[in-house]
Amino acid sequence: MKLYSYHRSSAAYRVRIALNLKKVAHTIVPVNLLAGEHTQAPYTNKQPQGLVPCLETDNGQFLSQSGAMLQYIEALYPQPQLQPNDAFEAAQVRSMIDLIACDIHPLDNLRVLKYLTQTLNVSDDDKMTWYFHWINKGFNALESQLKATPYSLGEKVSLVDVYLVPQVYNALRFKLDMTPYPNILAIYNNCSKLAAFDNAKPESQIDFK
Template sequence: MKLYTYFRSSAAYRVRIALNLKNINHEMVPVNLLKSEQQSEDYLQVNPQGLLPALETEHGKLGQSLAILEYLDELYPQSPLLPSDAWQKAQVRSFAYAVACDIHPIDNLRVLKYLTGELQISEEQKTEWYLHWIRIGFEKLESQIGDTDFCCGNTPSLADVCLVPQVFNALRFNLDMSEFPKISAIYERCNQLPAFIEAAPENQIDAN
């Protein structure tokens, strides 16, 4: 397998964690978002959406991190990202989608670049935008976490795979995580596990 990735892409970070949790052999292919390499003709042959990540498999090439994660979970059942129980599975998906579908899309790089480029808002206003939406999202997630080691139980799941990259980026924007002690504890706990450590942005071959 080949994973087309960028070291600070939250969506690619999710897939890196999952590949590591499942001990799936894979090759990393860096695509530099800051240089807009995801819009190059070569990469558009891999993923016509022009987004990261993309996974090249024996069946073909697949985009969208959540689709990739569920594909991997079905193909490689070891260290499952989703529980077998239907209700628990829905709970994990609900948490993960809150991150991947509600928080991340309005705070990702292409949105922030549009704000400072086309709309010409200041760097301070961009940061205010980012922190506003992250804080609202994290407040809701914090209220959902019970007395468990991870987001939805006592083993890492799809929810944790989505949460950890989002916290990493929140810290880059200096969000005060003391407001979210449960999220912070899960983030620290995950980052003691080899699969999360190896997937961390600073440990990638294209890290600056």
């Protein structure tokens, strides 16, 4: 497999973690967002939205959207299992990862923040107020649902951790006060000790600048 990735993309970070956890042989292909490579052919021939990540399968097919990639990887490589078998528990996991992927990340990602400042002329201070507002609302809802013993659902790493860690990384990067979120921060620190997470972090990528 090939994962077209940008080191600080939260969505790409998720997929890197899952590939590492499942020990899937893959190659990381850096896509330079700062140089606009994601908006130009040949990349847009692979990912028509011009977003990262993009997953190229072993047989040369392409997938966009990190959730679809994670579902595909889980189906092909079921161990270690990242999704519970129980239908209700699996739905709970979906609820938490959707909170991150649908309610926090899209409102705080790079293209939205750039649109606020470059198109709507929002000040940098107001941009950060926007950022902190949406991540605090999401983290407030997540904090009470997480176990932190030592991971989001207990003793085993799950998809919740795969989604949560990149979001916390960004929150720390933007200096969000994590004091109200001891469970979230503990999970982040516990996951960060695992090689699969450490090797997926932005600083470990060859395109890190």
